[in-house]
Amino acid sequence: MATGRSTQHNPNPAAGTRRSRGRGIPDATVARLPLYLRALTALSERSVPTVSSEELAAAAGVNSAKLRKDFSYLGSYGTRGVGYDVEYLVYQISRELGLTQDWPVVIVGIGNLGHALANYGGFASRGFRVAALLDADPAITGNVVAGLPVRHTDEMEEIVRSERVSIGVITTPPGAAQQVCDRLVAAGVTSILNFAPTVLNVPDGVDVRKVDLSIELQILAFHEQRKAGDEYRDEDEGADAEAPPAPAAAVVSTPGRAVGPGRGHGHERGQEYEEAAG
Amino acid sequence: MATGRSTQHNPNPAAGTRRSRGRGIPDATVARLPLYLRALTALSERSVPTVSSEELAAAAGVNSAKLRKDFSYLGSYGTRGVGYDVEYLVYQISRELGLTQDWPVVIVGIGNLGHALANYGGFASRGFRVAALLDADPAITGNVVAGLPVRHTDEMEEIVRSERVSIGVITTPPGAAQQVCDRLVAAGVTSILNFAPTVLNVPDGVDVRKVDLSIELQILAFHEQRKAGDEYRDEDEGADAEAPPAPAAAVVSTPGRAVGPGRGHGHERGQEYEEAAG
DNA sequence: CCATCTTTGTGCACGCGTTCACAAAGACAT
DNA sequence: ATGTCTTTGTGAACGCGTGCACAAAGATGG
Structure with missing residues (x-):
């Protein structure tokens, strides 16, 4: 994953000094913190004081x-023989994740998905705020979605700067994703959540997460398929290698435009993946 | 890790016998195959015969x-000095992923997100077919979404069985997710794509992927936050630990799932989605 | 103050995934 | 055929993440 983060992590040797915290928290751990936070929040609401x-x-x-190892990266917040203080942990994790501050977000591409995201309640809570909804289609701009007016992408740079947006969500058709991404980055966005089935190319220092x-x-x-075919598999294996039947579904997505000649064609560089979806 | 991988697979050791080919393809590789397939499909459309x-x-x-190592798990489909045959590789990967067959899918919870997914073009292509849309709200059932009538969850079992659905997509509010999941599994579904912010509990043999x-x-x-605070960090480190301010936005809960590791700085990674408003 | 019990924090080993680096395979030209 | 050049396929090293197992820390009771 890319935890992108521009500079790699420094091995931070200095750690020795008190709270080695904050430095070098493993990516895998960071990815689980929101999970813990959610569970802790639920406990907090039930007024549970501590939890093992x-x-x-x-x-x-x-x-x-x-879990214990994950928390150990944050510091020693537990009490042996007792467990962890729920409220305290909620605060520490929130702080570590940066949720104690306000994060203005712009959503670009107000189609079905963008619409759904705009209405997503999870945004409002936890410091994320939809600063603006953008779309390139004049037929859509002006509409009010989730209480916000959809503005034209021409205003993107202006909005990103004035609202100090650092996180952008791309829900455009695949063909427009890279271009939108480039503009967002140029305007100052340094974190992107990409829902378009496209491999985005971004400069160092910009994080991209794909969905x-x-x-x-x-x-x-x-x-x-594996579950279903585990019993009788091998048969067609031997010769399978031959005759690549014409691709069935051929059509395939690739919904948007063709390859972009404009900017490098290519694709090039870096990214990493894992799974995702388009 | 990026891992992001699904939740828990059982290692299923039995495999050992014959066919080393399709056997034991690393999860990380499986997660990347769709990515390669997408790129290859684009090349195929441009009639590019081979690619290095x-x-x-x-x-x-x-x-x-x-990439080469990933392909090596599938077999030796390349030609040294030349590269890989695009069409052939598209076929092999499609077959390996099980995309050469039909996969009926049911979407449960037709809120904003369910609506968006139902209209998602990516479903139709590549062997996935929306067999039914389900919702528990009588005010919603009966409506036609994406050309399909929304049916009541009472019909879930019946539909799953008659349509032989093995993949279920949950886009319900978090509170209903586990129950819906249980019913889907009981009816015969063995793979679940969960968009609700809830940790689903499923029996062995059932795969769950979270978004x-x-x-x-x-x-x-x-x-x-790290990028922003890299310059002046440590200061508040020392005493930070004190005074856990009351959690701000209490409500809401968010589940989550693991992630893939992945290092590389670059960018990318991902997964996820969200859930529909209740 | 001591004994006992609970639960944390972590050293250590293991396994997966990534990356390097290179021999081998094949295409092509002569 | 032979030589050269390109690109694959993979052995091996490395690093991250996971999970075990346990010593240490602290609570609790007498």
Whole structure:
């Protein structure tokens, strides 16, 4: 994952000094913190004062040893023989994730998905605020979605700067994604959440996280196929290699435009993936 | 890790017997196959006959050595000195992912997100077919979304069985997710794509992949905060630990899921989505 | 103050995934 | 055929993440 983060992590040797905290928290751990936070928030609402690693781990769906190790990267916030103070941990994790501050976000591409995201309640809470909804289609701009007017992408730079937006969400058709991404980055956005089935190319220092429905489905299909065919498999394996039948579904997505001649064609560079979906 | 991978697979050791080919393809590789497939499909449409690992890797946003190793798990489909045959590879990967067959899918919870997914073009292509849209709200059932009538969840079992649905997509409010999941599994579904911010509990043999928008945003916020505060950091480190201010936005809960690791600085990673408003 | 019990924090080992680096395979030209 | 050049396929090293297992820390009771 890319935790992108421009500079790699420094191995930080200095750690020795008190709170080695904050430095070099493993990416895998960072990815789980929101999970813990959610479970802790639920406990907090039920006014549960403390929780053991075992209980919290169960609630978050992870192994308790892993949870303890994760927390150890934040510092020693637990009390042996007792567990962790819920409120305290909620605060520490929120702070570590940067949720104690306001994060203005712009959503570009107000189609079905953009619409859904704009209405998503999870945005409002936890410091994320939709600063603006943008779309390039004049037929859409002006509409009010989730209480906000959809503005034209021409205003993108202006909005990103004036609202100090550092996080952008791309829900455009694949063909427009790279261009929108470039503009967002040029305007000052340094973190992008991409829902378009496109490999985005960004300069160092910019983080991109991808969300791709079709990839998720394909991964499920793979496992599903394996479950179903585990008994009688091999048969067609031997010769399978030959005669690549014409691709069935051919058509395929690739919804938007063709390859972009404009900017480098290519694609090039870096990215990393994992799964995603389109 | 980017891992992001699904939740828990069982290692299923039995495999050992024959066919080393399709056996034991690493999860990380499986997660990238859809990515390669997408890039290859684009090349195919441009009638490009062959492609080198270097070019394809660039298009998919990965390292060429990784790509070659990934393909090596599928077999030796390349020609040294030349590269890979595009059409052939498209076929092989499609077959490996199980995309050469039909996968009926049900979407449960037709809120904003469910609506968006139902209209998502990516479904139709690549073997995935929306077999039915379900919702528990009588005010919604009966409506026609994306050309399909929304049916009541009472019909879930009946539909899953008659349509032989093995993949279910949950886009319900968090409170209903586990229950819906249980019913889907009981009816025969063995793969679930969960968009609700809830940790789903499923029996062995059932795969669950999670997509969580708020977790993705929180991870981005973490890195964003780090970028911003890299210069003047440590100061508040020492005493920070004190005074846990009351949690601000209490409500809401957000689940999450694991992530893939991935290092590389670059960018990318991802997954996730969000959930519909209740 | 001591004994006992609970739960944290972590050293250590293991396994997966990534990357390097290169021999081998094949295409092509002569 | 032979030589050269390109690109694959992979052995091996490395690093991250996971999970075990346990000593240490602190609570609790007598």
